Amino acid sequence: MATYSNQHWLLSHIRNSFISTDDTGMCETVMLSDDMPKHYLRKFGNSGAGGDHYHWRRSQKTAPTGGGTTPERNTRHPDAPLQEVDFICYPGLDLSDDEEDMSTHSFDIQMYPEVGAHRFRSNTAQKLEKLDIAKRRAARIKSVNYQEEVQPPDSDDFFRRKELPPSKAQLSKKEPKANDDELSDEGVQSQLTEQLAKSPKQTQNRFIEFARFDGTSQVGMQTKRINVFLNMLPAPDRNYPLKICVVATAKIQEVIGYVCYKTSLQYPDVPLKSLQHYALYMTEDNDDMEDFPPLDNREPCSKFGFSQLTLAERRPLAPVTRVDYHSQLGSKSMTSVEDKTALAEAAVKALQNINLNGGTTDPGGAGGGGDSPFDNVKEYEKRLLNHNDMLEAPMHRTFRLNIIDKRFFKSDVTLGISGERIEIDQCKNAKFWPQKKPVSTPIDFVAHCEILERRHLKALLRIWLKSNSSSPSFSTGCTSAQINASVTTLNAGSGSAGIAHSPSSPGHSSGLFSSSNIRFKHYDFDTDTHTAEQIHNKLNCILEMRSSDLRREFLLQRDRKQEKRQLKL
Amino acid sequence: MGDQQQLILATGGYDHTIKVWQAHTGNCIKTMRFVETSQVNALDRTPDKTRLAACGYQCIRLYDLESNCTAPVINFDGVQKNVTRLGFQENGNWMFTAGEDHHVRIWDMIAAPPHCSRVFDCEAPVNAACLHPNQVEIAMGSQNGSVFLWDVKSERHERIVPEVDASIQDVAISPDGRYLAAANNKGNCYIWSLTSQDQKMSTLRPTKKILAHTRYILRCKFSPDSRLLLTTSGDGTVGIWKTDDFSKWRELSIENYWVWDAAFSADSKWLFTASSDGIARLWKLQTKSSIRDYTGHTKAITALSFKDEIVGK
Numbered sequence: 105m106a107t108y109s110n111q112h113w114l115l116s117h118i119r120n121s122f123i124s125t126d127d128t129g130m131c132e133t134v135m136l137s138d139d140m141p142k143h144y145l146r147k148f149g150n151s152g153a154g155g156d157h158y159h160w161r162r163s164q165k166t167a168p169t170g171g172g173t174t175p176e177r178n179t180r181h182p183d184a185p186l187q188e189v190d191f192i193c194y195p196g197l198d199l200s201d202d203e204e205d206m207s208t209h210s211f212d213i214q215m216y217p218e219v220g221a222h223r224f225r226s227n228t229a230q231k232l233e234k235l236d237i238a239k240r241r242a243a244r245i246k247s248v249n250y251q252e253e254v255q256p257p258d259s260d261d262f263f264r265r266k267e268l269p270p271s272k273a274q275l276s277k278k279e280p281k282a283n284d285d286e287l288s289d290e291g292v293q294s295q296l297t298e299q300l301a302k303s304p305k306q307t308q309n310r311f312i313e314f315a316r317f318d319g320t321s322q323v324g325m326q327t328k329r330i331n332v333f334l335n336m337l338p339a340p341d342r343n344y345p346l347k348i349c350v351v352a353t354a355k356i357q358e359v360i361g362y363v364c365y366k367t368s369l370q371y372p373d374v375p376l377k378s379l380q381h382y383a384l385y386m387t388e389d390n391d392d393m394e395d396f397p398p399l400d401n402r403e404p405c406s407k408f409g410f411s412q413l414t415l416a417e418r419r420p421l422a423p424v425t426r427v428d429y430h431s432q433l434g435s436k437s438m439t440s441v442e443d444k445t446a447l448a449e450a451a452v453k454a455l456q457n458i459n460l461n462g463g464t465t466d467p468g469g470a471g472g473g474g475d476s477p478f479d480n481v482k483e484y485e486k487r488l489l490n491h492n493d494m495l496e497a498p499m500h501r502t503f504r505l506n507i508i509d510k511r512f513f514k515s516d517v518t519l520g521i522s523g524e525r526i527e528i529d530q531c532k533n534a535k536f537w538p539q540k541k542p543v544s545t546p547i548d549f550v551a552h553c554e555i556l557e558r559r560h561l562k563a564l565l566r567i568w569l570k571s572n573s574s575s576p577s578f579s580t581g582c583t584s585a586q587i588n589a590s591v592t593t594l595n596a597g598s599g600s601a602g603i604a605h606s607p608s609s610p611g612h613s614s615g616l617f618s619s620s621n622i623r624f625k626h627y628d629f630d631t632d633t634h635t636a637e638q639i640h641n642k643l644n645c646i647l648e649m650r651s652s653d654l655r656r657e658f659l660l661q662r663d664r665k666q667e668k669r670q671l672k673l
Numbered sequence: 674m675g676d677q678q679q680l681i682l683a684t685g686g687y688d689h690t691i692k693v694w695q696a697h698t699g700n701c702i703k704t705m706r707f708v709e710t711s712q713v714n715a716l717d718r719t720p721d722k723t724r725l726a727a728c729g730y731q732c733i734r735l736y737d738l739e740s741n742c743t744a745p746v747i748n749f750d751g752v753q754k755n756v757t758r759l760g761f762q763e764n765g766n767w768m769f770t771a772g773e774d775h776h777v778r779i780w781d782m783i784a785a786p787p788h789c790s791r792v793f794d795c796e797a798p799v800n801a802a803c804l805h806p807n808q809v810e811i812a813m814g815s816q817n818g819s820v821f822l823w824d825v826k827s828e829r830h831e832r833i834v835p836e837v838d839a840s841i842q843d844v845a846i847s848p849d850g851r852y853l854a855a856a857n858n859k860g861n862c863y864i865w866s867l868t869s870q871d872q873k874m875s876t877l878r879p880t881k882k883i884l885a886h887t888r889y890i891l892r893c894k895f896s897p898d899s900r901l902l903l904t905t906s907g908d909g910t911v912g913i914w915k916t917d918d919f920s921k922w923r924e925l926s927i928e929n930y931w932v933w934d935a936a937f938s939a940d941s942k943w944l945f946t947a948s949s950d951g952i953a954r955l956w957k958l959q960t961k962s963s964i965r966d967y968t969g970h971t972k973a974i975t976a977l978s979f980k981d982e983i984v985g986k
Binding site: 241244245246247248249250251252253254255256257262263264265266267268292293294295296297298299300302303309312313314315316318320325351369 | 680688696697698699700701704733742744745746747748749750751752753763766767778780781785786787788789790791792806807808809825826849850872898938939940942943951964966968969970971981982983984985
């Protein structure tokens with residue numbers, strides 16, 4: 105029992121148990137970075153006196169118990185508050201902090217492949233049941249003894265010679281022979297020919313190659329039964345899962361193929377897309393999909409312990425989880441006339457602004473350097489006509505992406521963008537990071553949004569905001585701001601955060617910033633290209649329509665700086 | 674009767690399962706467990722098409738095709754060694770089985786339970802057996818190279834050894850009763866002409882030797898119109914020969930896989946093949962193209978059965 109009162113052991117145990125029984129594969133993404141027992145050990149166990157502290161306690165405790173091997177015995181009063189010194193390292197657990205050997209983390213865990221954490225029934229019980237089933241089955245099966253003695257048939261008629269009609273081949277020989285490659289058609293038609301003629305080629309199932317993963321009646325092979333909800337079905341059918349049984353070695357990709365195969369048989373009217381469009385998602389008892397990513401296509405389905413899954417169209421990589429249109433500006437706006445007119449007005453206002461200011465200060469973002477204001481207006485008109493973007497831009501929409509903290513750490517956030525504000529909220533299910541306060545910034549403080557880097561699938565997105573801080577320090581003009589941290593606290597990171605991409609790296613910015621007295625900070629996000637593109641378009645659309653001074657200021661500053669830099673070069 | 678029933682193809686193989694397919698679409702209708710210790714050596718349907726008989730290592734089983742039950746309805750106990758072939762008399766009155774226990778047995782299927790009414794001893798493991806369309810003679814091929822013709826009514830028999838040191842793998846008699854074919858493990862196929870007079874046993878006259886394949890022949894079969902003979906082989910091909918002169922008419926190829934079994938449609942225009950890639954195929958003979966795949970077996974398919982009907986001219 106000594107072990108059960110050791111916090112370190114308990115924490116480790118909970119952690120290891122969770123990892124070892126988690127059949128979703130999600131623990132890897134969530135837990136591996138956060139080793140709480142280790143974390144506490146570092147914080148409490150080895151704090152102050154460090155290692156000595158631990159040794160000291162051990163010698164203290166072991167002496168009175170007569171040299172017993174229970175140094176971890178904790179004699180603390182149960183109600184006493186947790187003190188730092190109480191977090192005692194359990195010997196052998198996590199001690200090998202620096203060592204490569206990770207085996208000390210987990211106990212010798214043996215998983216039974218079929219029944220999760222449950223123990224198999226005893227052999228006798230199983231055998232008895234098998235015998236019972238066999239007996240019941242045998243009652244229905246007629247049995248014949250192969251080796252029995254021969255009983256000649258009673259009647260002479262049992263074997264009756266049949267007279268064969270004169271053969272057709274002999275008859276047809278008299279007929280003129282058809283050409284060599286074509287056997288003459290005697291006009292007979294079989295049932296098969298008839299049925300094949302009735303069923304044109306497309307009845308051959310596209311997914312038939314996956315039929316071989318059928319697990320029903322497989323002998324000597326592990327199989328897996330899964331209830332799969334089909335997201336693409338119409339409403340009533342969607343609530344009833346398709347019950348499938350697949351070979352356990354089938355990869356998820358192949359399971360998807362098999363589900364498509366079964367679906368096409370069961371619901372021939374439902375059009376199916378090709379395999380790449382679908383993914384299997386985790387599901388609760390109802391058919392609601394969870395917000396987790398889909399199961400990895402390359403993994404065998406035996407790896408996952410789910411009995412229920414949902415087949416749905418694959419969501420984009422860093423998925424837009426919910427598109428909820430807020431009622432004030434949201435879905436209504438597309439239907440109600442007032443809102444439409446309001447948006448149109450905003451757009452017209454934006455046009456007028458450009459018209460007025462175009463000559464003196466070019467917004468830069470839209471037209472580019474030398475366009476006349478007239479051209480600018482034209483271009484805007486075109487865009488208004490061509491895109492719904494403008495109308496949709498002010499509607500509230502949320503995106504799910506990673507914010508890059510302190511240049512290095514990433515955490516999952518929800519970015520909400522509407523015509524009034526942007527909001528950054530820590531994701532709820534990221535339990536293992538300390539929660540940060542959500543940030544809400546009025547749209548008036550947002551200056552610009554740009555895509556810094558586009559790689560194959562990922563993109564680095566930057567949103568520029570007006571910094572609240574009025575600190576005159578020039579060098580902090582541009583920082584990678586933490587969500588709830590003030591600009592100044594993050595000085596250290598700013599220098600290299602801006603790197604080459606940053607339009608206003610500190611060195612060049614002094615004169616400019618002092619003159620305008622507006623300073624900018626930015627948030628960096630990491631997301632997939634598609635989402636980045638969406639955010640970029642949406643936000644800049646809003647900003648352009650508002651044509652705020654702040655944005656002009658920002659772009660102006662940036663242009664000047666670039667000029668300066670070019671001059672220097 | 675045939676019109677109401679759907680046309681099915683039955684396949685069995687090394688994965689110890691028997692699958693029943695909708696012939697014209699390639700969809701699997703049902704899967705039955707065979708015996709956990711045995712592959713399926715041969716399949717045949719009762720003439721009324723309601724039951725499917727399968728044989729394998731130490732087992733012979735009959736399944737009901739009309740019920741949803743996947744358990745057998747008749748099981749033979751005490752079977753020794755491999756049972757290599759089985760087949761039914763045209764009225765379903767009796768069934769023959771051939772086995773590596775050297776015996777070919779005739780089973781009275783009218784009696785309840787079925788009992789054995791004739792036995793023939795081939796003195797060597799029997800690899801193949803087939804019924805003459807006259808319904809009283811059975812041709813058999815044994816591992817020591819003998820070909821037998823046995824009259825079950827009179828219990829007389831005749832024996833021929835076409836090639837020494839070769840094992841007969843399959844025998845076939847054309848539906849018009851004119852030819853007997855026997856194929857061996859050297860890739861050779863021997864043809865005899867059969868003639869019969871006055872209710873007496875047929876006499877055999879050697880007619881032709883076809884050097885059909887370079888490797889093992891696994892099956893030979895005549896088409897329902899008796900104008901074609903097929904040979905399937907371990908060299909991955911199916912040879913189709915015209916019975917006029919036994920010249921090659923077509924060759925179908927499933928490269929790198931053994932073709933274990935094949936069956937013609939009733940109008941001899943289509944051919945099903947079973948091969949070791951676990952896929953059964955339907956071929957249009959005219960174009961030599963495969964038009965349907967029957968996928969679902971996880972291992973080689975070693976036997977198939979297809980019963981078609983002529984629906985009219």
